[in-house]
Amino acid sequence: MLSRKTKYAVKALLALAQRDDPEPMRISDLAVQEQIPQKFLESILLTLRNQGILQSRKGKGGGYLLGRDPKTIFLGQVVRMFDGPLAPVPCASQTAYVRCADCKDEAVCGVRLAMKDVRDATARILDHTSLASLVRRIERV
Amino acid sequence: MLSRKTKYAVKALLALAQRDDPEPMRISDLAVQEQIPQKFLESILLTLRNQGILQSRKGKGGGYLLGRDPKTIFLGQVVRMFDGPLAPVPCASQTAYVRCADCKDEAVCGVRLAMKDVRDATARILDHTSLASLVRRIERV
DNA sequence: ATATACTCTACTAAGTAGATAGACTAAATA
DNA sequence: TATTTAGTCTATCTACTTAGTAGAGTATAT
Numbered sequence: 001m002l003s004r005k006t007k008y009a010v011k012a013l014l015a016l017a018q019r020d021d022p023e024p025m026r027i028s029d030l031a032v033q034e035q036i037p038q039k040f041l042e043s044i045l046l047t048l049r050n051q052g053i054l055q056s057r058k059g060k061g062g063g064y065l066l067g068r069d070p071k072t073i074f075l076g077q078v079v080r081m082f083d084g085p086l087a088p089v090p091c092a093s094q095t096a097y098v099r100c101a102d103c104k105d106e107a108v109c110g111v112r113l114a115m116k117d118v119r120d121a122t123a124r125i126l127d128h129t130s131l132a133s134l135v136r137r138i139e140r141v
Numbered sequence: 142m143l144s145r146k147t148k149y150a151v152k153a154l155l156a157l158a159q160r161d162d163p164e165p166m167r168i169s170d171l172a173v174q175e176q177i178p179q180k181f182l183e184s185i186l187l188t189l190r191n192q193g194i195l196q197s198r199k200g201k202g203g204g205y206l207l208g209r210d211p212k213t214i215f216l217g218q219v220v221r222m223f224d225g226p227l228a229p230v231p232c233a234s235q236t237a238y239v240r241c242a243d244c245k246d247e248a249v250c251g252v253r254l255a256m257k258d259v260r261d262a263t264a265r266i267l268d269h270t271s272l273a274s275l276v277r278r279i280e281r282v
Numbered sequence: 283a284t285a286t287a288c289t290c291t292a293c294t295a296a297g298t299a300g301a302t303a304g305a306c307t308a309a310a311t312a
Numbered sequence: 313t314a315t316t317t318a319g320t321c322t323a324t325c326t327a328c329t330t331a332g333t334a335g336a337g338t339a340t341a342t
Binding site: 283284285292300301303306307310 | 313315317318322330
């Protein structure tokens with residue numbers, strides 16, 4: 001299940017990616033437009049900024065804008081940032097592998113085998129879906 | 142993230158599918174073998190039985206056994222039973238669709254578009270992975 | 283009859299998600 | 313340079329969920 005945090009993060013990023021305005025967008029405007037509790041959104045945007053995905057400008061006329069080309073911002077990074085590894089079980093994760101304490105022999109663990117398939121399929125999608133490509137899909141409608 | 146409940150359920154089912162013994166297997170033996178807290182396992186097995194995936198026999202010599210051919214038991218059913226819909230967001234679910242309260246126009250929601258891809262890929266895997274096929278993969282090692 | 287083993291209800295501790303409050307800091311502009 | 317605007321940071325809170333426990337009850341094979 002996707003956390004609200006991740007969902008809000010993606011919605012905010014998409015909103016920023018869809019603007020042509022080179023000027024930053026205010027948190028409060030973003031919060032109203034995307035129907036996200038403002039204080040909650042603040043902490044999300046801050047995380048995105050600290051990870052280099054967003055840039056911020058302080059003071060009057062300030063706000064947030066994308067930190068880099070939307071073609072290079074992938075959902076996989078955003079999801080992992082807030083919800084952790086994509087794999088349904090830690091022992092199937094590529095980026096954050098952790099062994100199961102109770103597992104005698106990983107090679108013959110059916111749960112791991114199946115979940116590795118799921119994580120690979122998920123990563124194949126999310127690590128290849130950029131903000132730019134999503135915006136393109138949306139705007140085709 | 143897969144809950145422990147689902148993980149235990151799959152492990153228990155695999156253990157039962159891997160036995161040739163036509164006699165039922167005791168909860169206590171299953172719990173020890175798979176390193177699952179017995180009382181916790183009891184409730185899991187009960188759910189699986191109520192859903193028709195397992196059969197139980199009471200009294201001396203009793204225990205649990207598969208309720209149908211392992212070729213017809215798919216992980217998708219088990220995962221949904223304990224963890225709910227496969228889709229990361231309710232509005233992307235096929236089996237348990239729920240509209241987002243805050244969504245103005247679903248057709249142009251980027252989150253939903255991407256998550257629908259993820260849910261489809263996950264379902265394609267889990268609804269086609271049977272206990273029998275998993276056991277085959279395990280035993281090839 | 284009785285031991286065995288599944289069934290059911292209730293409860294609880296610990297952790298996480300989602301959100302809120304408020305003080306603080308930086309920067310633009312009058 | 314004073315003031316306003318707007319982002320930054322720390323702390324806290326409540327409700328819910330997960331994982332697990334306890335114990336009484338019920339069915340059945342021998």
